[in-house]
Amino acid sequence: MPDKPMSDKPMPDKPTPDKTNDWAALVREQLHPLNLPASDQEEVIAELAAHLEDLYEQELGKGISESEARNKVMDEVVGWRALAKTIQRSKSQEEIMNPRTKHFWLPGLVSLTAAMILLTPLIAISMQPRFLGRSPLQMVLLPWLALLPVCGAAGAYLSRRGGGNRRARLAAGLFPTIALFTLGAILVPTRLLTFAHPEWRYGLIALALGIILPSAALLLGALPFLHESSQVQGFPQTPIER
Amino acid sequence: MTKRIRSKISRGSAELAILALLAEHPLYGFEISKQIEEKTDGALRFTLASLYPMLYDLEKRGWIAGRWEPNRAGRDRRVYSLTPAGKKELAPLRREWNLFFQALDRLAGVTNA
Numbered sequence: 001m002p003d004k005p006m007s008d009k010p011m012p013d014k015p016t017p018d019k020t021n022d023w024a025a026l027v028r029e030q031l032h033p034l035n036l037p038a039s040d041q042e043e044v045i046a047e048l049a050a051h052l053e054d055l056y057e058q059e060l061g062k063g064i065s066e067s068e069a070r071n072k073v074m075d076e077v078v079g080w081r082a083l084a085k086t087i088q089r090s091k092s093q094e095e096i097m098n099p100r101t102k103h104f105w106l107p108g109l110v111s112l113t114a115a116m117i118l119l120t121p122l123i124a125i126s127m128q129p130r131f132l133g134r135s136p137l138q139m140v141l142l143p144w145l146a147l148l149p150v151c152g153a154a155g156a157y158l159s160r161r162g163g164g165n166r167r168a169r170l171a172a173g174l175f176p177t178i179a180l181f182t183l184g185a186i187l188v189p190t191r192l193l194t195f196a197h198p199e200w201r202y203g204l205i206a207l208a209l210g211i212i213l214p215s216a217a218l219l220l221g222a223l224p225f226l227h228e229s230s231q232v233q234g235f236p237q238t239p240i241e242r
Numbered sequence: 243m244t245k246r247i248r249s250k251i252s253r254g255s256a257e258l259a260i261l262a263l264l265a266e267h268p269l270y271g272f273e274i275s276k277q278i279e280e281k282t283d284g285a286l287r288f289t290l291a292s293l294y295p296m297l298y299d300l301e302k303r304g305w306i307a308g309r310w311e312p313n314r315a316g317r318d319r320r321v322y323s324l325t326p327a328g329k330k331e332l333a334p335l336r337r338e339w340n341l342f343f344q345a346l347d348r349l350a351g352v353t354n355a
Contacts, residue, residue, distance in 0.1 A: 044294075047271060047320045051290050054272040076290045083291045090298035099303070 023049035023056070030080035036091055044087060052076065103164030108175030111155030111218070115176035118147045141209060148214055149221030151176060156222035166226050173222025177215040184210065256296055258339055259286060261324060261332045264306055268323035270313065271297060297322060305331055 027048045034041055052073050059069035077083055119140070125131060126139035156173035164172065171178065188206070259278055263269060269277065274297075275288040288296075300306045305328030308320045324332070346352055 043320070046318075048290060048294060050270075050317065050319055051272050051275075051294075053317075055290075058276075078291065083295070086291075086295040087298060090295040090302065 023052040027052065030077075031084045031087070033081065034084045035088055040091055044091070099163070102162035103159050103168040104172050104175075107155045107158035107162065107164070107169075107172035108178075110158055111151045111172060111174075112176045112179050114151040114154055115144075115148060115214075115218075118151070119144050137209075141213075145213055145217045148176075148217035152218030152221030153225065154221075155218075156225035160225050169226055170219075170222060173225070174215055174218050177211050177218060180214070181211050255286075255339070256288070256292070257300065258332075258335050260296065260300065261305065261328055261335065264322055264324040265329065265332055268321045270311075270319035270321045272319070274322070300328070304328070 024045055027045045031045065031048070034044065036044065055076060056069050056073045059072045060066065064072075122140045122143055126134065126136060131139055152173040155175055156169040159169040159172035184207070260274060263274055263277055263281075271290075271293055275290075275293050279287050297306065297308070301308055301322070304325055306322045307325050308322045310318050311321045313319045343352070
């Protein structure tokens with residue numbers, strides 16, 4: 001196979017070893033398209049230069065010549081442009097979704113939305129004239145409680161899929177009642193304080209019907225997704241890849 | 243497909259290797275690559291191009307933290323240590339890889355090869 005014609009122009013991704021051993025200057029020059037804030041950029045350059053310097057000294061310690069040691073160091077990075085891009089991606093603070101969103105907020109909001117979507121038609125049906133005599137417990141609460149495990153399961157499942165730990169999965173599954181509890185914690189005391197003789201009994205009933213029972217129903221659905229899987233799904237990955 | 247699987251294995255195992263090393267004591271980049279090479283008799287080797295993007299990724303996720311410190315020769319080096327979040331990640335990662343190797347061993351007898 002004939003040799004490729006040699007060009008005098010150095011290949012852009014393969015720097016020529018410099019004679020001054022100024023590793024920082026070399027790294028700065030080669031990583032030129034690195035688009036990071038100035039302080040980050042300087043830190044990366046200093047760190048990579050330090051690595052090259054240590055490697056160069058290690059090679060020299062093996063008794064080889066300076067030029068051989070420099071060539072060895074230069075072999076460490078085959079593609080500087082690719083490295084610049086990878087570092088930029090790794091250093092970039094912009095993520096499509098941060099872990100907390102993936103583990104908790106998004107699954108939790110799905111669970112809450114599903115719970116509210118299921119509740120709305122139940123309330124609408126119960127208000128129709130032919131059902132007006134029926135108890136809201138029978139018409140709204142019981143069917144809603146029967147459907148809530150699906151919402152809890154959806155929240156916990158999505159959190160697990162996003163790499164959430166057990167606590168995040170539980171919180172995502174119970175998110176509808178966490179939201180209700182937060183709302184209640186603000187509204188109920190305000191309402192009770194406005195009455196001269198507050199009916200604490202009603203407050204407790206509301207707590208049971210609005211928080212405890214729905215929490216139990218949501219937990220029922222979330223339970224299967226709270227266990228740590230004993231199976232390895234495909235090749236082991238870390239949350240970076242999930 | 244093969245390339246993708248290889249890439250996943252190497253990435254996942256590289257993260258485990260770095261976290262496990264830093265669990266022992268804080269190290270700077272060059273020391274990490276040197277120790278990995280030495281401890282695996284050269285079977286695993288990190289180049290500068292493979293090591294630093296991984297370190298920055300792990301740092302961004304809060305599993306490791308880097309700070310500049312002088313080394314034994316008095317030169318400033320960015321030393322990485324495992325954070326509490328990284329310590330928490332290491333245990334399930336080790337379990338997962340253990341399960342994976344056990345499964346692969348049962349399937350392909352890799353430990354007796």
